[in-house]
Amino acid sequence: MFAHEFMRNALIAGSFVGLACGLVGYFVVLRAQVFAGDALSHVAFTGALAAAVLGYDILAGLFLATVLGGALMGLLGERARADDVVIGSLFAWTLGLGVLFLSIFTTKSSAGNGTAGVRVLFGSIFGLSTTDVRRSVVLAIVVSCLLLAIARPLLFASLDAAVAVAQGLPVRTLGLAFLTLLGLVAAQASQAVGALLFLGLLAAPAGAAQRITANPYRGLFLSALFSVGSVWAGLTLGYVFPTLPPSSMIIATAVGIYVLALTATVVRDPRGARQRFMPL
16 A cells, blocks of 8 residues: 555655644643643634635635634633633634534535535545645644643643642643644644544543553653554555545544553453542
């Protein structure tokens, strides 16, 4: 399968998308901000629709909307840590705008633009161009380097924000920077797996890593490894079985890894697992 250019493009871009999702996703799960990732996936589609309606480049609208959406949640949340009320309000507002833009889009768009909109929603990793690959690689490297640069203070602020503030850490700035990075990753991943499936690649590998180890740096490594592995396994299944959508196979693999990690946790420590799932 490596003889095909579309497969090489998908594997290269998908690997870097998986890397960024795995690293950022670890902190998303740690900070209990999975709902924020879900909201940004819908912001991505609304931004793409808005750009298409206004006659601008769809990717430009997608990136602008997700970055601004992440920054807005950080500004409105306490210590730049968006709560459910802020995220839910942004979610509802975004869905309302999405309905408006979708109505305009479906009445005036051409078939080509309609196809582009579907690609943003569900992804088209086998249809990535060389330019898309370069963009994904550069963006993933930038996001990964920035995240690793703030990983230590961000970890401190995520585990105990009050003590971090007392120690003089810029907790609000760290939270705002993290949500901005999350917005960039949401836009990047939407090209590959689609806005609707982005959450699975963001949360499942990170959730599996945190069930396997409590060491944050080992967890970061495992989260990135599981995410990249999910991309490779999903693409292989999509190539071997052409009727299976590659994006769906990527997410199915990521969820499968989480199920295996959950099962291993229950088998290894059934009492602890029961306590985690007991209602308060």
